[in-house]
Amino acid sequence: MSRVQRALISVYDKSGIEDLAKGLAALGVEFISTGGTAKQLRAAGLKVLDISEITGFPEMLDGRVKTLHPMIHGGLLYKRESEEHRSQAAIHGIVAIDLVVVNLYPFEQTIAQPGITLEEAIEQIDIGGPSMLRSAAKNWESVSVVCDPLDYADLLREVQENHGHTKKETRLRLAGKVFATTSRYDAAICGYLEGL
Numbered sequence: 001m002s003r004v005q006r007a008l009i010s011v012y013d014k015s016g017i018e019d020l021a022k023g024l025a026a027l028g029v030e031f032i033s034t035g036g037t038a039k040q041l042r043a044a045g046l047k048v049l050d051i052s053e054i055t056g057f058p059e060m061l062d063g064r065v066k067t068l069h070p071m072i073h074g075g076l077l078y079k080r081e082s083e084e085h086r087s088q089a090a091i092h093g094i095v096a097i098d099l100v101v102v103n104l105y106p107f108e109q110t111i112a113q114p115g116i117t118l119e120e121a122i123e124q125i126d127i128g129g130p131s132m133l134r135s136a137a138k139n140w141e142s143v144s145v146v147c148d149p150l151d152y153a154d155l156l157r158e159v160q161e162n163h164g165h166t167k168k169e170t171r172l173r174l175a176g177k178v179f180a181t182t183s184r185y186d187a188a189i190c191g192y193l194e195g196l
Helices: 017-025 035-043 051-055 070-077 083-091 107-111 118-123 128-139 149-161 168-194
Strands: 006-011 028-033 101-102 145-146
Touching: 006 017, 006 070, 006 128, 017 028, 017 035, 017 101, 017 149, 028 035, 028 051, 028 168, 051 070, 101 128, 101 149, 107 118, 107 168, 128 145, 128 168, 145 149, 145 168, 149 168
Parallel strands: 006 028, 006 101, 101 145
Antiparallel strands: none
C-alpha cells in the first residue's frame, strides 16, 4: 500500500472536490493547488499551498504555465524505492506528491458550441493537466491519480479504511483510466485540427 500524505489538486470540474478534500484533510493530507481550485479549497476552510510556493515561479502566460516544473514532476515521478532517486530529490528539495486529482479543460464541450473560433478552441487544450496525470500514472506504484470525479468517493473510502493508504490494484486501475482519458482527449484535439 502507498500512504497519501500530500495531494496536488487542480480541477476544471470542481464538483465533489470539497468533500474529497475535507475527507483527506481529516486524515492529515497536505494540499498543493492552482488558481481557482486553490481559491475554492481555501473558501471551504482548507489550508492550501499555491503551486508557486513549490516551484518558486508564479503562474504565468495567462495560466498557460504553472505546473510544468521539475519541482512538480520530480515529486510525481521519482521512484520512492530507489535510493538514488530519493537522494536526488533531497538534493534538489523535491517533495513527494502522493496523490494527483486533476480533470481537464473541456475541449470537446467547447468545440461542440456553435461559433467557436480556432483561438478559443486552442485555449481549451490542456497541457499541464495531462502532463501531471501521465507523470502520476507512470509512477502508479507510489502515486495515486484520479481524473474522474466519479472516483472520488471510492478513493476517499479506501484511504479512510486503510489508514491513509491506497491499494496497489486501485492505483493500477486508476492509472489505466488516466491513459484512456488522455488518449481520448488527444484524439478529440487531433480530429478537430485535422478537420479544419
